[in-house]
Amino acid sequence: MTWTILAEVLKALGGLIAVLSFPFALLTYARSVRTRRAEWLASLHEKFFESDRYREIRRVLDYRPEPEYGDLVKAITAQSHHALADELYRYLNFFEFLAGLRGLGQISDEEIIGLFDYDLRLITQHDFIMSTLRPQGFERLADLLASGRLLPRS
Structure with a gap:
């Protein structure tokens, strides 16, 4: 066997290894992307649910305790300042x-449904919120809720 033939065999073998390793590299990359996405979604979930940032507004929207709920409705419909209205706008943001x-x-x-279905349904249950979305600049949220693709209005 001459050096030329050996070089050609090694070259062909290297090409074969490269071709065969490409699907493995692609699979590894796809797995890595899915893992990072899952970590990002877990972080999003943690920031929303495991902090107290939206706890109070979620409680008011969920249970409608008085006088807080009435004060919130009044502040939003009258476009007046109220601490709960500020919380609601942060929540909607x-x-x-x-x-x-x-x-x-x-x-x-x-992914949105999996993480936030309950809260999106909660928003749609309050007409005073639904009617203020577009006027207050929440057009994309209004479109998301109106699309019907995510959830039917309860």
């Missing part, structure tokens, strides 16, 4: 952010 990510293709409907 989070979902506007999600709707923006959805529009950019960065988060899927399934």
Whole structure:
């Protein structure tokens, strides 16, 4: 066997290894991307549910305790300042952010539903919130909720 033949065999073998390793590299990359996405979604979940940031507004929207609920409705419909109204707008800003990510293709409907279905349904149960979304600049959230793709209005 001459050096030329050996070089050709090694070259062919190297090419074969490269071709065979490409699917493995692609699979490893796809797995890595899915893992990072899962970590990002877990972080999003943690920031929303495990901090107390939205605890009070979620309680008021969920249980409608008086006088807090009445004060919130009055403040939103009259467009007046109230601490709960500020909390509501921060809460809605989070979902506007999600709707923006959805529009950019960065988060899927399934991921949004999996993480935030209950809260999105909660928003749709309050007519005073639904009627203020567009006037207050929450167009993407309004479109997300109106699309019907995510959830039917309760």
